[in-house]
Amino acid sequence: xxxxxxxxxxxxxxxxxxxxxxxxxxxxLNPLDYFLYVPLLPEVAxxxxxxxxxxxxxxxxxxxxxxxxGHAHGIDLDARRVTYTDPEEREGSLTYDRLVLTVGSVNKLxxxxxxxxxxxxxxxxxxxxxxxxxxxxxxELAGASDDxxxxxxxxxxxxxxxxxxxxxxxxxxVLFTDSLARQNVGLRDGPRPRxxxxxxxxxxxxxxxxxxxxTADRVLRGRGVDVRTGTSVKEATSEGVLLDDGExxxxxxxxxxxxxxxxxxxxxxxLPTDKGRLCVDAYLTVPGHPEVFACGDAAAVPxxxxxGEVTPMTAQHAQRQGKVAAxxxxxxxxxxxxxxxxxxxxxxxxxxxxxQAAANPLHVPLSGPLAGAVTRGYHLMAxxxxxxRVAADWLLDAVxxxxxxxxxxxxxxxxxxxxxxxxxxRLPRGSDGST
Numbered sequence: 001x002x003x004x005x006x007x008x009x010x011x012x013x014x015x016x017x018x019x020x021x022x023x024x025x026x027x028x029l030n031p032l033d034y035f036l037y038v039p040l041l042p043e044v045a046x047x048x049x050x051x052x053x054x055x056x057x058x059x060x061x062x063x064x065x066x067x068x069x070g071h072a073h074g075i076d077l078d079a080r081r082v083t084y085t086d087p088e089e090r091e092g093s094l095t096y097d098r099l100v101l102t103v104g105s106v107n108k109l110x111x112x113x114x115x116x117x118x119x120x121x122x123x124x125x126x127x128x129x130x131x132x133x134x135x136x137x138x139x140e141l142a143g144a145s146d147d148x149x150x151x152x153x154x155x156x157x158x159x160x161x162x163x164x165x166x167x168x169x170x171x172x173x174v175l176f177t178d179s180l181a182r183q184n185v186g187l188r189d190g191p192r193p194r195x196x197x198x199x200x201x202x203x204x205x206x207x208x209x210x211x212x213x214x215t216a217d218r219v220l221r222g223r224g225v226d227v228r229t230g231t232s233v234k235e236a237t238s239e240g241v242l243l244d245d246g247e248x249x250x251x252x253x254x255x256x257x258x259x260x261x262x263x264x265x266x267x268x269x270x271l272p273t274d275k276g277r278l279c280v281d282a283y284l285t286v287p288g289h290p291e292v293f294a295c296g297d298a299a300a301v302p303x304x305x306x307x308g309e310v311t312p313m314t315a316q317h318a319q320r321q322g323k324v325a326a327x328x329x330x331x332x333x334x335x336x337x338x339x340x341x342x343x344x345x346x347x348x349x350x351x352x353x354x355x356q357a358a359a360n361p362l363h364v365p366l367s368g369p370l371a372g373a374v375t376r377g378y379h380l381m382a383x384x385x386x387x388x389r390v391a392a393d394w395l396l397d398a399v400x401x402x403x404x405x406x407x408x409x410x411x412x413x414x415x416x417x418x419x420x421x422x423x424x425x426r427l428p429r430g431s432d433g434s435t
Contacts, residue, residue, distance in 0.1 A: 008296030009102035011322030105260035114236035123422035143186030162199035166257030215358035274300035295321035
């Protein structure tokens with residue numbers, strides 16, 4: 001049984017399916033019926049890609065794997081049983097011989113007044129769709145207002161966290177809102193949408209190579225993004241954001257990209273953890289439970305290339321750990337020998353929108369259109385499906401204007417920041433408890 005279908009879970013299921021060839025039952029428990037290609041979510045929010053382009057069907061691409069829709073909420077290690085809640089709020093349970101935990105991560109929260117109530121994260125499809133609608137709605141409301149202060153507040157967007165996600169959201173967002181403003185008669189005389197990107201670190205992309213940071217900083221500032229390092233949020237309200245330097249930014253948009261934390265399911269296991277991540281050995285096995293494997297964001301996997309460290313929470317590691325977990329599950333059943341996980345990063349790519357990107361494939365620094373082409377090429381190769389559709393959307397975006405329409409599919413209360421399931425929009429409940 002594999003719990004979670006992110007980068008680690010999906011690749012584990014695919015590798016196991018190919019190895020088993022029908023000789024074993026493989027069950028994948030996941031709240032949704034698709035694998036989400038998270039790196040392209042900013043392009044969904046910016047109306048470049050349609051949502052289904054980054055959603056790869058699990059049943060359509062994982063032959064030999066039985067999909068069970070549900071959110072795992074408990075694991076009995078002694079009874080080898082996983083309990084879950086399905087999309088219709090019915091309780092269920094499944095037993096296993098081997099268990100692979102790849103439950104991923106959720107939004108990281110900080111004890112800052114007002115953030116939970118007024119900020120929205122960027123971890124799943126519902127949040128991306130909400131942000132797309134929200135940007136369109138704010139620009140339209142600004143164009144319809146005669147009050148300069150209201151217009152300025154509605155066209156001011158604050159992104160907190162200048163890591164991989166926050167940088168890409170700001171880079172794509174400023175291009176999208178500029179396009180919307182140009183089309184809006186009420187905003188042709190200004191103000192131009194304003195974007196702020198905040199981080200307590202001393203530079204953008206603090207976890208990546210400094211050359212990537214410098215490229216991203218130059219591109220964003222060139223587009224008018226107000227990049228503020230060494231700065232954080234002191235308080236958030238419905239009217240704006242109070243910064244820790246005392247400045248108040250009037251805004252209706254607070255986008256929370258400060259990082260992630262392991263899925264809360266890990267805490268309930270009662271097993272040793274490292275900063276919330278489940279401790280495993282180099283073979284991705286949970287000590288004391290040889291039948292349980294864990295990888296991806298939820299597991300503290302020893303980094304054999306950096307003794308004493310654990311692998312960072314990146315898709316690059318999760319994808320490869322999933323394949324190693326599949327190999328070791330098969331080895332535990334007598335097919336092959338277990339293999340320790342070891343991987344040196346191959347570089348990173350940050351899509352900055354338009355033809356711009358910052359990349360260092362194989363640690364060769366690239367910027368500009370060349371980096372943009374390499375980045376898109378990498379994403380097409382890394383995606384397990386929908387490649388032609390993604391490429392077609394990119395082509396259409398290059399020759400046609402963006403479709404800036406507010407569909408109203410996701411309400412603000414449907415995507416709370418403090419949620420254990422950012423991949424699922426919260427639904428209203430009836431008086432009888434049904435959704």
